[in-house]
Amino acid sequence: MTSVWWIRRDARLADNPALLAAQEDGPAAAVFAWSRGVHLWSGRRRAHLARALWSLREDTGGVVGVRRGDPADAILAVAREHDARTVFAAREASPAGIRAQDAVAAALEVDGRELRLVGTPYAVAPGRVVKGDGTEYKVFTPFSHAWREHGWHAPAEHADPGGFARVESDVDLDQAAAHGDADDLLAERHEFREERVLAAWDDYVAGDLARYATERDRPDLDSTSHLSVPLAYGQIHPRTVLAATAAVRGEAARRLESELAWREFHADVLFRHPSAQHESLTPALPDDAWATGAEADEAFMAWRDGRTGFPLVDAGMRQLAATGTMHNRVRMVVASFLVKDLHLPWQRGASYFRRALLDYDHAQNQLNWQWVAGTGRDAAPFFRIFNPTSQAERYDPERRYVERWVAEVDTPAYPAPMVDHAAERAVALADLKRGKEARAAR
Template structure:
């Protein structure tokens, strides 16, 4: 019996349990759905997805089919063509991912077929790490301890790229992937492009583990140093599994390797939080200001544009926003600073910033984006205290002491063309704290 692999957020041959199950009984087919919601993605993310699918299609000798349409229609059609009674896919946990797989499962059942979900995008699937009473963790540090104690499986064996059986259909749109990528580039160009080939991503991971991870604990907050893994895009698209990273870290005993492991746990904590509280995708889990205290109107829109365009007059904020606009990526320390500035200096709702990151990040991951914004805003689970307000001047002095990062992204920094600070940080901090205390007293 032929099986079908439905490629989702697991675009890789290595460490892919669902793919291995599909190939376990011999030749199998594979399909990915280019669904209508992808048209709402940024051009840069669509371009990266198209290239990633092209690369995986090349690695499978052209056997991966890529078809337009709703996931249910695409998967059922491919299963009929392959005469596959069983479809294998990696389980998703985000609200949209769950809704999609439920729709596919129902359509396959109506057609006399079955969807089997195996594996997840995480080392430990959301919902697995719970307290003794069976409730989810709401604080990161005990979650981290329990996550480590729970442990994870070793990486799965690589799939056989020669085991794929090609589907022959006029509905296959893989020939258009180059054009889709080109359109995405024209609409929303970035430079440099993010790496999309699996073998190169694995090589870059191994180089990082062999090198910079040793100093990761000391250097990870320095945007002027190239000291981070740059794995976020690969993890977001499922081109590398977190379990693969953890297996390479396992023999190491450095502070850097342990801190890097904890960063992966932070990613999984947010996925677990969204799984248990799906309203967190748009709603604050903990209110911090009254609705009337958030800035609105034309002045708020102008402030947002200055922030978006990197024209606030605060060099670290502006450098980060320009890096994001030009590359589709931003250093994590700088992400925290620019987010704090938007929410606590400008007093704009975190959702506005989260939406802008969704439109501009290539490494956009829904759970990470929404919950990291809520962390900075003080509204999420185990959030940064609302009274923690990043001082952009102090952050610059501490983490970019020679101003190499800001000078790289703001060539006019020391010229009359660079704007004066748009606000008094000390005064805005005091106002925000006062409003927070007033709101807290009323709750």
């Protein structure tokens, strides 16, 4: 009996419960729906996705299908072609993911077929971690403790690479990757092969993980896991990561586990509060605090292009443009600069990151921006304003990171700082005070 595996954010053979369920009674007909939503992705994300799917096809003998069209149409068509009564897929928790799986389930049900959701892209499914009274956690630290106490399954066994039924494709993945590159070329190509992702992770655990706790905030040092891209595309599951760190003693492994918990906290927040993808969860400033008009647009473009005159900010934005990623400490600095020095709303920065990040994760992106803006769950208070100069001195003391990305930093070609940080900090704090007074007066 053939079942269908609907590929979502899990184009992998390792630790994939939905795929294993689809293979349980026979070969799985595997298909990814190349939908209109994917066409709206940035070129860099489309190119990387095409290569990840190409790698999966190679690993399975070239039989995995990629179909153009809405998931409901593509998945139903493949189910009919293979006379499959059941489609298996991982459960998504984002607003768009929920809409897609509801639409697929409805289309299958009308046709006498069924969608079964097995597993999620998270160690603990969003919505599962709750207080004793059944309500959500709004603060990260108690959430992380409850998350650990809840626990997770061990990684699932490796799927059978020969256990697939052929599905014809109407998307040329080589051309999709090439078109993505033409639209939005990156300076370097990130790893897209599952086997190499897993091997790189094993090497990291055996080596550089030991430095993570003390060096994770240093953009000038290569001490981080580089897991953000494979996690975003589902080429490694968090359970796989956690199974490896559980065997390692010390603060470094616990610190990395906490970062995964932070990722799952934000997925939980967005699952419970879908409006948080666009709206502030907690108000901070009055509406008239935000810069508008032509000068605001020019300021945004200077930030986007790495021309602010603040070396750490400019280095981060240029790294993002060239590679599709940015060191996490620098992400916080550039976000704070946009919101609190340039007085531009967090949504504007989040929208640009959605286009520029190769490792884009919807919940992480939107809620991390809200964290910096002081409007999210367990957010940094708005009055915590990163000083880009002191941050550079502390975390890039020899300026290796800055000099890598801003070659002209010490030449006349480099611009003067576009704002006075101390003055703009004072403006931001005054706006915060006005906002508090206005809310108290209501």
